[in-house]
Amino acid sequence: MLEVPLSQSSDRFGWGAWAEVDRPTFDRYLDIFDEDATAEPRRDGVLANALPPYTGSLGSPVIIAFRDPATRPSLFLTRRDESRLARHQRDGIDDGRYHDILAAIGRR
Numbered sequence: 001m002l003e004v005p006l007s008q009s010s011d012r013f014g015w016g017a018w019a020e021v022d023r024p025t026f027d028r029y030l031d032i033f034d035e036d037a038t039a040e041p042r043r044d045g046v047l048a049n050a051l052p053p054y055t056g057s058l059g060s061p062v063i064i065a066f067r068d069p070a071t072r073p074s075l076f077l078t079r080r081d082e083s084r085l086a087r088h089q090r091d092g093i094d095d096g097r098y099h100d101i102l103a104a105i106g107r108r
Helices: 023-031 084-091 095-104
Strands: 002-005 012-015 043-047 059-064 076-077
Touching: 002 043, 023 043, 023 059, 043 076, 076 084
Parallel strands: none
Antiparallel strands: 002 012, 043 059, 059 076
């Protein structure tokens, strides 16, 4: 999941995003899939989805945090990333931007 906080509430909006990873990271994920992996080191990857309305998001470097077996890994854009999506992930989005995202993905 790649989530952005909603600045006017305690909620978050998230995309069910995928990341491309190297073979050792993929193999390790398979090994720990049914375990609590929250103590695992974070891994590097590349965003494998375009996330509307954020043009240019496809291929962005991400940091992957594994979770427990019931929770998908979390994806974080890197601190060096100054894209709009990265800034929104760090700082949050207001209700207007949230509704723009819903419209862009056809959920309005």
